[in-house]
Amino acid sequence: MLSNKRILLVIGGGIAAFKSLDLIRRLREQGASVAPVLTRAGEQFVTPLSVAALSGAKLHRDLFDLTEEAEMGHIxxxxxxxxxxxxxxxxxxxxxxxTGRADDLASTLLLATDTPVLIAPAMNVRMWQHAATQRNIATLRADGIAFVGPNDGDMACGEHGPGRMAEPAEILAAIKTALTAGPLAGKHILVTSGPTHEPIDPVRYIANRSSGAQGTALAAALRDLGANVTFITGPASVPAPTGVTVVRVETAVQMLAAVQSALPADAAIFVAAVADWRVANAAASKLKKDGSGKAPPLEFTENPDILATLSKMGAGRPTLVVGFAAETDNVLAHATAKRLRKGCDWIVANDVSPERGIMGGTENAVTLITDAGSDVWPRLPKSQVARRLAAKIADTLRG
Incomplete structure (x- = not known):
């Protein structure tokens, strides 16, 4: 699939640079040629000799190489x-x-290019979460830069969280997707998935039976059509897909913040089964029985309505906003009313009564509700539901 494809690989200065060596090997095994650019900071983590040897190509390091710059080599x-x-x-x-800075070879060629760019972020969790970095992420997404990762995980600094560079296999999959001009190429799509966990105390929480399977399948289907997917997931039992930007959250409040941080987007698909309520007086320590036979009083408050917030946000609203309605009775009526109440464009309704085996299962039976009416789909594996919905999303965004 990558035969005769030319990849320009910029290796930045971070401990994750060692993974770039494995990436070079994998790319060449797939038939791609790799032109490496090693930053001065990158040289602190991998040697120029190892990069050049693995790539089998000239290593580019200096913006002011007199031989190359006589012919405007960086251009x-x-x-x-x-x-x-x-x-x-x-x-x-x-x-x-x-910000458009160009003070070394890597930043200059990135500013001078009209070639598609895919980046694999890697940094300390606090750096990733910092407001300045989040502003830069939003700018880069708006400029059409594609992302793969970062993942959650342990870091060399000893901290844990988002900021760990995607694995070479994930980056390779993202490269293949980026080089396949699918119908959603250049589109940024948000997908939420899984349940939320609302704490009662440090060891107990309120949740639901969502496995995250349908959201995961949809994110993968959109990725396969060329979309740049940001996958915001609660604590799901199904592993997140590769080749997408994964953001892990626990609560509804965290999920809303993650969605807002990921904007702008061309479409937002809210598959997550978000808890309607959270415990307002969640305990800081584990609640214990006191022998009285009385349960501790729990005070509930409504969670933010993520679907309605995005649907009614005005400026910056995604072109297409899709919600899911998991119902146990009067499915069509409740879902139709939900679409109007929330202000979203489509609602995907399904019956999650226990006897149906939908929530937590491998199949789904949905009804797509739009301005044009309702379209009942047959019961299908969730992967097929995802591909069918992704194709309809692609048709809509292409106009």
Whole structure:
């Protein structure tokens, strides 16, 4: 699939740079040629010799190489590739890209290019979550930059959370997707998935039976059509798909914040089974029986309405907003009313009565409700429901 494809690989300065060596090997095994660009910071983590040896190509390091710059080498280098991949993309490199700085070879060729760019961020969790980095992410997404990762995980600094660079196999899958001009190429789509967990105390929570299977399948189907997918997931039992940007949350409040941070987007698909209520007086310590036979009083408050918030946000609203309605009775009536009440474009309704085996199962039977009316789909594996819905989303966004 990558035979004769030309990849320009920019290696930034982070401990995750060692993964770039494995990525080079995998790309060449797939038939791609790799032109490596190693930043000065990147040289602190991988050696120029190892990068050059694995790529089998000249290593580019210096903006002011007199031989190359006599022929405007950085311009040619930036435009001769089929895809530019930045792995790892550090906070510094992302900041340069977002603000148009060009003070070294890597940032200059990224500013001078008209070639598609895919970045694999890698940084400390606090750096990733910092408001400045989040602003830069929004700018880069709006500029059409594709992302793969970062993942949650343990980091070299000893902290845990989002910021760990995607694995080479995930980046390779994202490269293949980026080089396949699907109908959703260049589109950024948000997908929420899984349940939310609303704490009662540090060890107990309120949740539901959602496995995250349908949201995961939809994110993968949209990815396969070329979309740049941000996958915001609660604590699901089904693993997140590869080749998408994964954001893990626990609560509804966290999910709303993650959705808002991921904007702008062309479409937002809310598959997650978000808890309607949370415990307002959640205990800081584990609640214990006191022998009285009385349960501790729990005070509930409504969670934010993520679907309604995005549907009614005005400026910056995604072109297409889709909600899911998991009902146990009067499914069509409740779902139709929900679409109007929330203000979304479509509602995907399904009957999750226990005897149906939908929630937590491998199949789904849905009705798609739009302005045009309702369309009843047959019971299908969730992967097929996802592909059918993804195709309809692609048709709509293409106009």
């Amino acid at each position: 040619q280098l930036s435009r001769s590739a089929d895809l530019i991949v930045v792995a790892p993309a550090t906070a510094d490199l992302m900041a340069k890209m977002a």
